[in-house]
Amino acid sequence: MARKDIGEIRGIIARAKRFDMIFGVVGVLALGLGLLTFVTLFVDMALDGYTRLTPDFFTEFPSRRAERAGILSAWVGTTLVMLVTACVAVPLGVAAGIYLEEYAPRNWVTDIIEINITNLAGVPSIIYGLLALGLFIYEFGLGQSILTAGLTLALLILPVVIVATREAIRSIPSHIREGAYALGATKWQVVQHHILPYSMGGIMTGVIIGMARAIGETAPIITIGALTFIAFLPPSPVTTAFPFVSFEWLNSPFTVMPIQIFNWTSRPDPNFHANAAAAGFILVLMTLAMNGLAIWLRYRIRRNIKW
Amino acid sequence: MSAARLSHRASRHIKERIIESILFLAALVSVGTTLGIVYILVKESIVFFGHVPLWDFLTDTQWTPLFDDAHFGIIVLLSGTLVSSGVALAVAIPLGTIIAIYLSEFASARAREFAKPVLELLSGVPTIIYGYFALLFLTPLLQKLIPGLPGFNLLSAGIVMGIMIVPYVASISEDAMRAVPMSLREGSYAMGATRLQTALKVVFPGALSGIAAAYILGISRAVGETMILAVAAGMQPNLTWNPTESAATITAFIVQVALGDLPHGSVGYQTIFAAGLTLMLLTLVFNVLGHVMRRRFREQY
Numbered sequence: 001m002a003r004k005d006i007g008e009i010r011g012i013i014a015r016a017k018r019f020d021m022i023f024g025v026v027g028v029l030a031l032g033l034g035l036l037t038f039v040t041l042f043v044d045m046a047l048d049g050y051t052r053l054t055p056d057f058f059t060e061f062p063s064r065r066a067e068r069a070g071i072l073s074a075w076v077g078t079t080l081v082m083l084v085t086a087c088v089a090v091p092l093g094v095a096a097g098i099y100l101e102e103y104a105p106r107n108w109v110t111d112i113i114e115i116n117i118t119n120l121a122g123v124p125s126i127i128y129g130l131l132a133l134g135l136f137i138y139e140f141g142l143g144q145s146i147l148t149a150g151l152t153l154a155l156l157i158l159p160v161v162i163v164a165t166r167e168a169i170r171s172i173p174s175h176i177r178e179g180a181y182a183l184g185a186t187k188w189q190v191v192q193h194h195i196l197p198y199s200m201g202g203i204m205t206g207v208i209i210g211m212a213r214a215i216g217e218t219a220p221i222i223t224i225g226a227l228t229f230i231a232f233l234p235p236s237p238v239t240t241a242f243p244f245v246s247f248e249w250l251n252s253p254f255t256v257m258p259i260q261i262f263n264w265t266s267r268p269d270p271n272f273h274a275n276a277a278a279a280g281f282i283l284v285l286m287t288l289a290m291n292g293l294a295i296w297l298r299y300r301i302r303r304n305i306k307w
Numbered sequence: 308m309s310a311a312r313l314s315h316r317a318s319r320h321i322k323e324r325i326i327e328s329i330l331f332l333a334a335l336v337s338v339g340t341t342l343g344i345v346y347i348l349v350k351e352s353i354v355f356f357g358h359v360p361l362w363d364f365l366t367d368t369q370w371t372p373l374f375d376d377a378h379f380g381i382i383v384l385l386s387g388t389l390v391s392s393g394v395a396l397a398v399a400i401p402l403g404t405i406i407a408i409y410l411s412e413f414a415s416a417r418a419r420e421f422a423k424p425v426l427e428l429l430s431g432v433p434t435i436i437y438g439y440f441a442l443l444f445l446t447p448l449l450q451k452l453i454p455g456l457p458g459f460n461l462l463s464a465g466i467v468m469g470i471m472i473v474p475y476v477a478s479i480s481e482d483a484m485r486a487v488p489m490s491l492r493e494g495s496y497a498m499g500a501t502r503l504q505t506a507l508k509v510v511f512p513g514a515l516s517g518i519a520a521a522y523i524l525g526i527s528r529a530v531g532e533t534m535i536l537a538v539a540a541g542m543q544p545n546l547t548w549n550p551t552e553s554a555a556t557i558t559a560f561i562v563q564v565a566l567g568d569l570p571h572g573s574v575g576y577q578t579i580f581a582a583g584l585t586l587m588l589l590t591l592v593f594n595v596l597g598h599v600m601r602r603r604f605r606e607q608y
Contacts, residue, residue: 016500016501016503017501019501019503020501023408023413023502024409026405026409027405027408027409027413028409030402030405030406031406031409031422033402034402034406034425034429034473034474035429037429038425038432040444041436041437041440041444044440044443044444045436091333092333095330095333096330096333096336096337099330099333099334103327103330103331104334112338113334113337113338116337116338116341117337118598119341119591119594119595120337120340120341122524122590122593122597123531123587123590124531124532124590125531125533126531126533126561126562126583127344127348127531127587128344129561129565130344130347130561130580130583131340131343131344133347134347134348134350134351134580135343135346138571155336155340158336158337158340162337186323187323188322188326188327212431215433216433216434216436218433218434218435218533218534219434219533219534219537219558219561219562222562222565223561223562223565223579224565225565258435258534261435261439262435262438262534262537262538265435265438265439265442265443265538266538273443276439277443280435280439283433283436284432287433288428288431290431291427291431292428295424295427295428
């Protein structure tokens with residue numbers, strides 16, 4: 001190898017350092033581009049929609065006239081569908097997570113369940129819509145109802161809840177379990193008194209992230225044929241006559257926020273686009289708040305836990 | 308006394324077994340979901356392929372399932388899916404890789420603590436919102452740069468889809484790079500390499516299979532994405548490889564049919580299941596490939 005004089009070597013080093021610095025800037029720019037997109041999206045929605053963000057917007061039904069239209073049926077529908085989703089996905093997901101971490105033997109059945117959950121997490125959401133259309137609507141006859149939508153979204157976020165539960169349980173050190181077993185506790189007692197309470201924060205984080213995903217999911221709900229023009233509310237869950245609770249709303253037709261936004265976005269009239277922006281702004285705020293809450297929870301758990 | 312204790316133990320045992328069975332059943336629900344998906348897609352597709360020969364489905368160059376002169380060439384929808392995914396990857400792979408290298412090799416712990424949640428928030432935005440953004444913000448912007456760009460086009464939808472999957476690609480790639488042992492980096496630094504040289508010539512090749520897994524899982528995301536395309540790329544089937552045109556994707560077609568009122572059991576109704584099966588197989592291949600590579604990478608170190 002030819003000998004290089006000191007000046008040449010300094011040149012090489014200076015160039016390498018310059019590239020290093022340039023990449024530092026490029027990295028910040030790339031991150032900044034992501035952030036910028038997010039801010040632009042948020043500001044664009046706010047600017048397009050702010051004239052429509054009045055109290056009436058929340059208390060009016062959709063209408064053929066853009067200025068009169070509101071999101072009453074959409075936010076009520078979203079709330080009820082999320083209620084069903086949470087009631088199904090949380091117990092099922094947590095139970096499955098507990099089984100896989102605490103009970104499952106190492107055998108092929110467990111392997112199949114685990115591979116299966118990994119794969120389900122990658123299935124496009126619209127496929128869940130086809131599942132609901134074929135199975136829930138035509139085989140089980142549940143109709144295009146709040147119940148069908150809630151069940152579909154529950155299956156969709158099940159992997160998220162299961163994975164979060166497993167991670168939360170896995171972070172509990174085994175000496176906690178061993179201590180409880182040494183005192184004669186059964187498996188379920190260990191789970192009930194120790195595993196569940198200690199993993200609650202992590203499970204909550206996963207549930208919130210899952211719900212934030214479900215709340216913005218549009219494709220599977222369209223596939224099951226949710227109506228876009230709903231000018232009535234589902235029957236109230238609380239009634240004046242005995243037994244004061246009614247479950248008729250489960251079978252009611254419905255619309256949800258993302259569907260309403262889709263409907264308004266796909267109309268050519270720009271007045272409806274303002275409605276879509278306003279409703280979109282609210283939806284983004286909701287998912288932001290939920291994701292933010294989850295991130296904050298996770299941060300707190302990580303700081304406060306000292307085994 | 309001892310008999311009472313024994314019976315207590317027996318009831319305790321039974322309760323434990325019942326609880327275990329319930330938990331096991333909950334875990335089986337996920338398997339049931341997969342079986343349900345496969346059952347529905349295959350069942351309806353078999354009826355569909357009874358009407359439409361598989362060969363026509365794969366080779367026909369027209370997709371007009373709802374016309375009298377019906378043609379079922381899935382390649383038409385596939386072209387829209389592939390072009391839009393290609394645009395998305397052209398955005399997501401460079402951006403995602405740069406962000407991953409920056410976060411893993413350059414950023415301070417503080418910067419990382421700030422950037423990762425922000426990226427997570429970005430990936431939490433509902434896709435319908437991205438669709439609105441693509442159609443009503445990015446498309447008008449692009450129309451100023453590219454005169455004659457139609458209101459619905461694959462380019463704008465693909466770019467926004469790419470931005471949507473950047474956090475996903477970045478986070479998996481970063482995990483892979485951080486898994487590369489510190490000793491490799493230290494060796495490189497000891498030879499006088501800069502951080503960039505270390506990142507590009509030691510860490511990146513060392514994490515390559517993990518990074519490839521990130522790209523492949525990103526492709527799978529792009530192929531299955533629905534709302535951005537249904538809103539911003541149009542629903543007109545169009546056999547094209549040009550991103551500045553409007554074209555329907557597999558997912559957009561399913562949305563289009565679902566919005567209409569097709570009777571249960573008609574061929575039109577069955578087409579969405581055949582299209583869904585194609586989509587499912589496509590994403591399954593990418594997912595399995597991605598997970599295998601990821602697992603192999605984990606075993607490497």
